[in-house]
Amino acid sequence: MNQTAVEINGSGLTCDIVGLVARSGALVTVSPQAVERARQAWEVARDVADRQPVYGRTTGVGANRNVAIEDDDAHGLRLLRSHAGGAGPLLPAETVRAMLVVRLNQIAAGGSGVDPGVLGALSDAINRWAIPPIPAYGAIGTGDLTALAATALCLVGERPWQGGAAGPHFPLRPTDALAFMSSNAATLGESALACRDVTELLRAAIPVAGLSLLAVRGSIEAFAAPVHEACPHPGQRRVAEAMRALTADLDLRPARIQDPYGYRAFPQVHGPAVDVTEHAEGVVTREINAAAENPLVDVANRTVWHNGNFHTAYVGLALDAVRAAIFQTAALSAARLGTLVEPAFTGLEAFQAAPGEPGSGIMILEYVAHSAIADIRRLAAPAALGSAVLSRGVEEHAGFSTQSARATTDVITAFRTALACELVAAVRALRMQNRIPLGRLGEVYAQTADALDPAVEDRPLDTDIATAADLLARIAPYGSY
Structure with a gap:
């Protein structure tokens, strides 16, 4: 474990x-400043609730928003119990921990009005690896109510922490129940992890494509600066620049006047994925640092504002675009893989079979890659095309950003597999050609070739794919843009 300390x-x-x-x-x-900020918001929330109706503090929620709740200490506990009704498999521990740190930061922003003592309890849970059991189903992009209600029940001691762990106990005040759980922290935590992972894979794809380009004796002409100055999309230009940096020390003599799209259009297809992922990361970063609470406690004006900041349409739409862009660049990876099994491109036996043998070589890699890409295509359907009307018609819209985040998580696994298949094929081709690249691409080749099995006789390639998938994080810095 990393014992680095992070201040929230x-x-x-x-x-x-x-x-x-x-x-x-x-x-x-x-x-300390965050604790003080939360304390002031807590005091203002209590003061305002003494003077006027405040949603969830002095009223019911949803269609019960007009039902007054007066001096009922059991109301908050009833609210938590009624909303902790998720279903399905439990979320992975890393997703739940991401939720906890996001909610910690949101409360530290000072707009929730939750008792500031909960900051210490959440910090303690994170540092002790106490995981609340959170079922996967329950949110639709307008608040992770089931996840945070279940978390609150663990904090108050009514439910055990996952695995019977000794987690913290905090007597959450009844009036703070809605304020604690009215958040998209679980969706945002998963989105944050997804943005980080996609960025890493997009960077790794650049040196993988560079190795494939070398293996098929491709041309670097398509990456020339004047080409991308003529059509200056930011991501496109940066991908081309990264490819130029990787190939700068190579004596490339192209085997054809122009290459297939997998190489020639790589910046134009990979660039959009870079751009939309950076946009998504910006959106998610803005959200995880926002006091996106309803009602929002305004300390400066000593009031509260009932609002719609709980709606994460920005996040869902941004991640929908990420998945569509990943499908495009993953399909291009499969196209490059197709060239790596062709003797006309590699000068090797078909499917890079062992010399003199009518073997299948790496034939199966294409099947594996296209199987993974089929899942990417299926998961690329926009979650934002759905909607819902709930709570007796009072809550009449949903963006399903939660489902968009989950689909993006699943796409990452498939994209990693597709890139791993291309990496295995590119390294094997160069090894069989007895061609060791120089410069930065040579460093990539050395790291990957050392880790991948050099045997070329027909054999199971599942271990090779798994090894290559693990190598992607190591070579990602070579594709920095």
């Missing part, structure tokens, strides 16, 4: 930090 202050959280805490076990602390 309500404004500086990034997707990388979410990953560091959720996966690597970085410890969290909360800044």
Whole structure:
């Protein structure tokens, strides 16, 4: 585990930090300023609720918003119990930990009005790896109510932490029940991890494509700066620049006047994925640092605002675009893989079979890659095309950003597999050609060739694919744009 300490202050959280805490076990602390900010919001929320109706504090929720709740200490517990009704398999521990750190940061931003003591309880849960059991189904992009209600029941001691872990106990006040669970922290936590992972794979795809280009004796003409200055999309230009940097030290003599689309149009197809992923990461980063609460406690004006910041349409739409772009660039990876089994492109036996043998070589890699890409295509359907009318018609829209985040998580696994298949094929081709690249691409080749099995006789390739998938994180920095 990583014992790095991360200070949570309500404004500086990034997707990388979410990953560091959720996966690597970085410890969290909360800044004194954030605690004071939360304390002031808590005091203002109580003061305003004494003077006027406040949704969820002095009223019921949803269609019960007009039902007054007066001095009923059991109301908050009833609210948590009634909303902790998720279903399906439990979310992975890293997703739940991402949720906890996002909710910690949101409360630290000072708009929820929750008792500031909950900051210490959430920090303690994160640092002790106490995981609330969170079922997968229950949210549709307008608040992760089931997930956070279940978390709150663990905090108050009514439900056990996952695996019977000794988690923290905090007596959440009844009036703070809705304020605690009215958040998209689970969706945003998963989105943050997804943005980080997609970025890493998009970077890794560049040196993988570079190895394939070398293996088929392709041309770098398509990456020339004047080409991309003539059509200056940001991602396209940066992908082309990264390819030029990777191939700068190579003596490439192209075997044809122009290459197939997998190479010639790589910047134009991979670039959009870079652009939409950066946009999505910006959207998610903005959300995880926002006091997107309903009602929002306004300390400066000593009031609360009932609003729609709980709706994460921005996040869902951004991630929908990411998955569509990933499908495009993954399909291009499969197209390059197709050239790597062709003797006309590699000068090797068909399917890179062992010399002199009528073997199948790497034939199966194409099947595996296209199987993975079929899932990407299926999961690329926009979640935002759905909607829902709930709570007796009072809540009449949903963007399904939760489903968009989950689909993006699943796409990552498939995309990693497709790229791994191409990497296995490119390294094997270069090895069989006895061609060792120089410069930065040579460094990539050395790291991957050392890890991948050099045997070329017909054999199972599942271990090769798994090894290559693990190598992608290591070579991603070579594709930095």
